[in-house]
Amino acid sequence: MRVVLAYSGGLDTTTCIVWLKEKYQAEVITVTVDVGQEEDFEDVERRALKAGASQHYTIDAKEDFARGYIFPAIKMNALYEGSYPLSTALARPLIAEKVLRVAKKVGADAIAHGSTSKGNDQVRFDLTIRALDPDIKIITPARSWGMTRKDEIEYLRARGIEVPNVNKKYSVDDNLWGRSIEGGELDDPSHPPPEEAFKWTVSPEKAPDNPLTLEIEFSQGIPVAINGEKMDPVKLINTLNIIGGSHGVGRIDHIENRLVGFKSREVYEAPAATILIKAHEDLEKAVLTPRELRIKRMVEPIWSDLVYNGLWFEPARRAIEALGDEMNRWVTGSVGVRIYKGSVTVISRKSPYMIYSQNIASYDVGWYPSEEKAIGFIEIWGMHSLSALRVRRNAL
Numbered sequence: 247m248r249v250v251l252a253y254s255g256g257l258d259t260t261t262c263i264v265w266l267k268e269k270y271q272a273e274v275i276t277v278t279v280d281v282g283q284e285e286d287f288e289d290v291e292r293r294a295l296k297a298g299a300s301q302h303y304t305i306d307a308k309e310d311f312a313r314g315y316i317f318p319a320i321k322m323n324a325l326y327e328g329s330y331p332l333s334t335a336l337a338r339p340l341i342a343e344k345v346l347r348v349a350k351k352v353g354a355d356a357i358a359h360g361s362t363s364k365g366n367d368q369v370r371f372d373l374t375i376r377a378l379d380p381d382i383k384i385i386t387p388a389r390s391w392g393m394t395r396k397d398e399i400e401y402l403r404a405r406g407i408e409v410p411n412v413n414k415k416y417s418v419d420d421n422l423w424g425r426s427i428e429g430g431e432l433d434d435p436s437h438p439p440p441e442e443a444f445k446w447t448v449s450p451e452k453a454p455d456n457p458l459t460l461e462i463e464f465s466q467g468i469p470v471a472i473n474g475e476k477m478d479p480v481k482l483i484n485t486l487n488i489i490g491g492s493h494g495v496g497r498i499d500h501i502e503n504r505l506v507g508f509k510s511r512e513v514y515e516a517p518a519a520t521i522l523i524k525a526h527e528d529l530e531k532a533v534l535t536p537r538e539l540r541i542k543r544m545v546e547p548i549w550s551d552l553v554y555n556g557l558w559f560e561p562a563r564r565a566i567e568a569l570g571d572e573m574n575r576w577v578t579g580s581v582g583v584r585i586y587k588g589s590v591t592v593i594s595r596k597s598p599y600m601i602y603s604q605n606i607a608s609y610d611v612g613w614y615p616s617e618e619k620a621i622g623f624i625e626i627w628g629m630h631s632l633s634a635l636r637v638r639r640n641a642l
Contacts, residue, residue, distance in 0.1 A: 247272040249385060250349040251358040252341055252371070253302070254278065255290035258360040260410055261398045262387045263297040266358060269387075274358075275301045277348045279341045281311045282422025282480070297407050301352070305344050308422055312479035315340055316423050318567055319519075319553070321467040321574045323527050323546050326554040329500040330512065331519035333424025338370035339558040346378050356383035363389045366505045369556035377559035416443055422483050424496075424516035435511040439499055446487060446515040450494035450588030457586035458493060459593070462525045464581070467574030469522055483518045490517025494588035505555045521590055525581035528592040533576045533599045542573055 249266050253259045253276035266272045276294040278287060291302045315336040318324075324332050342359075349357050357375055361368035368386060375384055393401060402409050417429040427443050441449060463471035469482055477485065490496050496517030504510050531539060545566045552563040579597025583590055606613045615623070 247356065248275065248352065248354045249273070249356045249358050250275045250277060250345055250352065250354040251299075252277055252279070252345045252360070253290070253294050253299070254360065255285060255293055255410060256360075257395065257398055257402075257410055258362075258388055260293060260297050260407070261391075261393070261402060262358060262360050263294065263299055264402065264405060264407060265387045265391055266385065267298050270385075272356075273300050275299060275303070275348070275352055275354065277303045277305065277345045279344045280304060280306045280308060281337045281340065282308050282484075283420045293408065293410055297402075303348050305348075307340055307344055308480045309478075311337060311340055311422055312483060316483065317468050317479070318570070319423070320469065320522050320526050321570045321577075322549045322567065323523050323530075324550045324553065325523065326550045327500070327502060328547075329498050330502060330514060330554070331424055331498075331516045331523065332550060332553050333421055333514065333516060333519070334419050334426050335366070335370065335554045335556075336423060337421050338367055338556070339374040342371050342374035343378060346375055346382070349382065350379075354382075356385050358385040358387065360388050361386060364506060366554070366556065369505055370558070373556045374558060422480065422487075423519055424514050427513045427515070428510070432511055432513055435501060439513050443513060444497065444515060446491040447497050447517060448492060448494050450497075453492070453494035453587045457584050458489070459582060459584050460489070460521070461580050461582050461594075462522065463579070464526065464529055465578050467526065467570075467577040469526075471580075483522075486518035486521050488517075490521050490585060490590075491515065493585045495585050495590055496520040497588065521583060521585065524590045524592060525583055526577070528595055529577050529579055529581050529597060530573075532579070532595050532602055533597050534573060535601065538573055542570065545569065 247270050249270065249272045251259065251262055251266065251274055255278065263274050263276065266274050276299040278290050280287060287304045291304060294302045319332055319336055326332055326335070345357060359371045361371055368389065372384055375382065399409050415430045416427050416432065419426045425446055431437060432439055432443065461473050462469055470476060472482060472485060496515050496519065498514040498516060500512060501509050502512040530542070534542065549563060549566045549570070552560050557563060576599040578599060579595065581592060582594035584593050604612070
């Protein structure tokens with residue numbers, strides 16, 4: 247039996263290699279997908295091969311991640327429950343797709359991943375694989391082996407296998423769009439997260455005393471430049487992560503409703519996401535009609551919910567995204583933001599498609615309707631409400 251395993255290099259997926267070989271007498275081929283996580287990929291490959299993998303693939307998917315997943319999220323101002331920019335959730339369908347591609351290339355009988363039965367990722371991986379290949383077998387060792395983290399360490403040590411990251415205090419998943427931190431002291435939501443949990447962001451109190459102004463340029467809803475310098479997607483996002491993090495921007499601490507039936511305390515770092523979504527939302531206000539804007543704000547949480555809940559291939563997500571793409575045709579221009587000690591404030595915006603007109607809006611030299619027009623507008627505007635009020639007063 248040949249199994250292709252989505253391999254992160256951590257304890258769970260390293261244990262998966264050994265367990266799959268023993269349980270199924272399988273040949274295990276490992277795949278690590280680079281979506282911008284901070285890893286030594288040569289070391290990850292070495293660990294996989296030492297644990298018994300017959301082959302290892304490292305796939306650079308940062309550009310695919312930015313263009314195919316992060317950019318749509320920016321266009322949809324995607325924040326799950328108003329807080330989480332979906333960093334891990336967005337990456338999972340891409341990782342599953344890349345792993346499946348390797349599985350087909352090597353003629354694998356099954357795909358495996360290290361998700362547990364308690365997490366959201368099991369749904370994201372399984373449903374993406376099912377959408378792309380309904381027939382391939384999916385093996386999820388961590389859902390069936392019944393081992394704790396301590397058991398896994400003993401299991402590997404008993405077989406002379408190197409145990410990775412056993413002293414990690416937190417469970418961390420990071421990629422280009424954000425860093426997720428769980429476990430340890432963070433499991434108690436009544437206590438603030440310790441400073442040691444953060445890596446990308448400085449404490450806002452220790453951020454520079456002078457604010458920094460940035461101009462973010464968008465083309466059809468997609469960020470393309472910072473302060474006039476055109477950048478490729480990966481560089482642009484990395485740049486904002488570094489700049490924003492150095493000013494304490496992007497810390498998120500909230501109680502999250504998990505897909506798998508319970509609430510969890512989640513802590514994230516997402517400087518670039520925080521800056522870009524804030525700027526993009528403001529530019530939309532300048533170029534969309536009130537009805538367009540309200541409709542879009544209604545469907546954005548639905549799009550975010552679908553992605554969070556592993557339904558990347560749900561037709562409704564694609565339909566909502568098509569609406570967002572159509573509206574974002576006009577979201578071209580630049581937004582000035584000031585970042586200061588953890589805050590992001592929009593201070594300017596300009597666009598060739600801006601509906602705002604100073605000639606109309608100005609109270610000094612702007613347009614004024616005649617008194618007759620103003621009175622007529624008010625009367626017609628309030629007619630439904632006033633008619634209902636009179637009828638109901640008479641009924642009391």
